[in-house]
Amino acid sequence: MSGVLDRAAEFFLVPAASEAVEAALPPAARAAVLGAPAEVAPVAAALALGLRAAEHAPAALVATWGASGGPVRREAASRSAARLAARLTTRGLTAAARGRLAWLALPAEPLEAVAAVRRASTVVEGPLVTALAGARAEPLEQLVAEHDLAVVVADPASALARAALARLAARGITAAAHPPLRRWVPRTLALAGLSAARLEFAGLSAPRYELAREES
Numbered sequence: 001m002s003g004v005l006d007r008a009a010e011f012f013l014v015p016a017a018s019e020a021v022e023a024a025l026p027p028a029a030r031a032a033v034l035g036a037p038a039e040v041a042p043v044a045a046a047l048a049l050g051l052r053a054a055e056h057a058p059a060a061l062v063a064t065w066g067a068s069g070g071p072v073r074r075e076a077a078s079r080s081a082a083r084l085a086a087r088l089t090t091r092g093l094t095a096a097a098r099g100r101l102a103w104l105a106l107p108a109e110p111l112e113a114v115a116a117v118r119r120a121s122t123v124v125e126g127p128l129v130t131a132l133a134g135a136r137a138e139p140l141e142q143l144v145a146e147h148d149l150a151v152v153v154a155d156p157a158s159a160l161a162r163a164a165l166a167r168l169a170a171r172g173i174t175a176a177a178h179p180p181l182r183r184w185v186p187r188t189l190a191l192a193g194l195s196a197a198r199l200e201f202a203g204l205s206a207p208r209y210e211l212a213r214e215e216s
Contacts, residue, residue: 030128032144035153037133039180041067043153044131045190048101057126059084065106065113066133087123099193110137150175
């Protein structure tokens, strides 16, 4: 791996030695989405919607750190998403509901962000997707390993995605890559918490269920 590519891969994760694992996604899955600030939120929202539909959960949570483009105010939301956001808010977490999703804005300080995700995880009965954008400090790297799945937002055929996936696998983290959602309609519907096209993750084993298409 070239020095440039090595540094670029670190944009997604920090390497660590471990054995790779293959694991089915459990109910109420926790997933981390890693990528550029403008790209992680739409994919995280689409993934959360797909997991919510697959699990028949009332709502799902997307927690964002360093991401841009996600909702920053309360919008029309389902009752379940609104109740979830309200429960998080009563626990001192900055949450808002939009569509079938609750959104949690994580603190910029890494240790505080990790604590917020862990606290939220005890409240959320359905899926929790943590969107982490840009370079991350070690506490956030450790947080990635606490999730059931990591998704790298990048062209799966790119050298950057392959390098990032290899490093995740070396840490024993089940991982896949997915291209950014760049078309306006899929991005908008996902961020609105309304509808998400089926996400296809090449090479990911998830036999317990398929990610379902969330219809508006």
